[in-house]
Amino acid sequence: MSDEITWDKTVSDVNDGILAPTGKPHPMYYGALGLSLVCLLIGIVAWSLQIIYGMGLSGLNSPVYWGTYITNFVFWVGIGHAGTLISAILFLFRAKWRNSVNRSAEAMTVFAVITAGMFPLIHVGRVWVAAYWMVPLPNTNQLWVNFRSPLIWDVFAISTYLTVSLLFWYMGLVPDIASMRDRVRGFKRLVFGFMSFGWTGTLRQWHHYEAGYGFLAALATPLVLSVHSIVSWDFAMSVQPGWHTTIFPPYFVAGAILSGCAMVYTLVLPFRTMFRLEGFIRKEHLEALIKLTLLTSTIVFYAYGIEFFVAWYSGNEYEWAIFQKRATGPYAFYFWVMVSCNCFFPLAFWSSKIRNNQVACFIICVLINVGMWFERYNIIISSLVEDFVPGSWGHYEPSLTELAITIGSFGWFFTWLLIFCRFFPFVSMSELKLIMPKPLRSSGVKRQGTGG
Amino acid sequence: MKKQQPGIVAIFRYLDDICHVTESIRDSRDFRGHEIVSFTSYHELMHLAEERHGPSQVRWFTLVGALSGVFTGFAMPLWMDYDWPIVVGGKTAGIYSVPAYFVFGFELMVLFGALATIMGMLVMGRLPNPKARIYDKRTTDDRFAVFVPGVSVESEQARLLKEKGAEEVYSTT
Incomplete structure (x- = not known):
């Protein structure tokens, strides 16, 4: 993609254009916040009931002990992947378009990983002792955790990912918070001054900031790839048919990035309208995001195909039986929703007309998110309901409590995101200025210019 | 002041x-x-x-942080497995599952490296500075x-x- 974009704004328009609407968002904002709070309330009530009455309220029972909660956990961790991909990997590749969407993707990552982190707590039932189970503390017999278990690997991976994502996000915010500090007075100024660490933008500060940002990106890049690989090992390290396969790490990473990119688009498009950011998040940037979504969709499509091929080619009859049942058995509906949403619908993105039709892209991206949720549901449930022993086979459907908590997780995620956007810039102002036409005496600061 | x-x-x-x-x-x-x-x-x-x-000297902060992360990531499970071995399949205590420890070595390398990088950015940029x-x-x-x-x-x-x-x-x- 060409990095050249014709801008009708200059660097002088950035602070006013991005900060002014945060104080007075579009009415749509309040509608979205209200809806999110209702969803959150549903989730809180359902979880409270589950804590009071116990795990019997969930649909979890033999043989399916990993159900909707673990599906949600994997889904939300996956959503979180686009943030660091856009912040770190695209930064190292010098893809300039990422500067207009990186803040939204990073915020999305932080809130998605926090949401994901809640699901193991919800899943274990007795949440008040869950924290104790998840850190390497000796138990009552003075026995340490089992470091050979992928579950403890996951705790380390997710905690590291959340911490590094938070650091990345906050460091990016520091120069922007300093800009906010310089626009206000009184108590607000004190708060923003404290939050920006007293940033002044001297050459020395920028010099070390840029170096540190690069190192953070270099550290975060393998982290993106490792986190969902480790999540995939929660499954692949077992001997369960349908899970025990070496393709899982790259397959999970590609799926995570697909769902993350689709979610960034799903968020950026309405938020761009709510905060009147059309002049800064340009259609070319949105198109680049769609191209990335298309790329990851084709990788996922390939992974689905090769997974089937290997199940057949391995000659393992248990493995092959699971895959046949996935496509034709009682859970076939979920399987075909997954394939349609993740493989077939995104094929429309090959058309430049569709890529530039924002409504069509929005609908397809929402469908991809639906498809990615069903992918995790399909992987987890279909392998667990029918294991090696036919006598223990069963059936699983999520209970109302599980569905309500799932709805609540969306409410939780969107509530935090909407609150964040109300008070902080949704676009990284200091980084956006880097891809806009430079204020040069030779070319003047003009309304029309080209930049990344 | x-x-x-x-x-x-x-x-x-x-x-x-x-x-x-x-x-x-x-x-x-x-x-x-x-x-x-x-x-x-x-x-x-x-x-x-x-x-x-x-x-920028931030790179030394990153290096020291990352190396201490690798060290901690291997030392912690090694010591804990030494302190109370979990004997699986009758395997002799004292045989350590080193390949599994790479996960902790890697994750803590990233975590400590990132924390040290932030510290480096702040120290070298003379931040926080409340009287800026x-x-x-x-x-x-x-x-x-x-x-x-x-x-x-x-x-x-x-x-x-x-x-x-x-x-x-x-x-x-």
Whole structure:
């Protein structure tokens, strides 16, 4: 993609254009916040009931002990992947378009990983002792955790990912918070001054900031790839048919990035309208995001195909039986929703007309998110309901409590995101200025210019 | 409260002007202690910053943090497995599952490396600084600035900065 974009704004328009609407968002904002709070309330009530009455309220029972909660956990961790991909990997590749969407993707990552982190707590039932189970503390017999278990690997991976994502996000915010500090007075100024660490933008500060940002990106890049690989090992390290396969790490990473990119688009498009950011998040940037979504969709499509091929080619009859049942058995509906949403619908993105039709892209991206949720549901449930022993086979459907908590997780995620956007810039102002036409005496600061 | 040093602030609008000024006053004794302020990290300015401050020392923070992470990531499970071995399949205690420890080594390398990098950025950038001097509010918006301590607007330095394209030069206390 060409990095050249014709801008009708200059660097002088950035602070006013991005900060002014945060104080007075579009009415749509309040509608979205209200809806999110209702969803959150549903989730809180359902979880409270589950804590009071116990795990019997969930649909979890033999043989399916990993159900909707673990599906949600994997889904939300996956959503979180686009943030660091856009912040770190695209930064190292010098893809300039990422500067207009990186803040939204990073915020999305932080809130998605926090949401994901809640699901193991919800899943274990007795949440008040869950924290104790998840850190390497000796138990009552003075026995340490089992470091050979992928579950403890996951705790380390997710905690590291959340911490590094938070650091990345906050460091990016520091120069922007300093800009906010310089626009206000009184108590607000004190708060923003404290939050920006007293940033002044001297050459020395920028010099070390840029170096540190690069190192953070270099550290975060393998982290993106490792986190969902480790999540995939929660499954692949077992001997369960349908899970025990070496393709899982790259397959999970590609799926995570697909769902993350689709979610960034799903968020950026309405938020761009709510905060009147059309002049800064340009259609070319949105198109680049769609191209990335298309790329990851084709990788996922390939992974689905090769997974089937290997199940057949391995000659393992248990493995092959699971895959046949996935496509034709009682859970076939979920399987075909997954394939349609993740493989077939995104094929429309090959058309430049569709890529530039924002409504069509929005609908397809929402469908991809639906498809990615069903992918995790399909992987987890279909392998667990029918294991090696036919006598223990069963059936699983999520209970109302599980569905309500799932709805609540969306409410939780969107509530935090909407609150964040109300008070902080949704676009990284200091980084956006880097891809806009430079204020040069030779070319003047003009309304029309080209930049990344 | 510590009194801030008086001096002059010159405001620039154009990137090429500020780059030119940065280069020309870098080693000048008349501009000793000056600060260049920018609203973003333009590559041209970062190049000049590297010339002035040398390669950023943040890299050593990252290296030390990452290495200590690797060490901790292997040492922690090794010690815990030594402290109370979990004997699986009758395997002798004292045989450690080193391949599994790579996960902890890697994750803690990233975690400690990232934390140390942030610390490096703060320490080297002299942050947090609650008494930071805000040279001009426009420098976090769309203007560059040069602060020269200990001189007045009638000085030779102020005249030179105006000549180099400063939109405005004023004294600050």
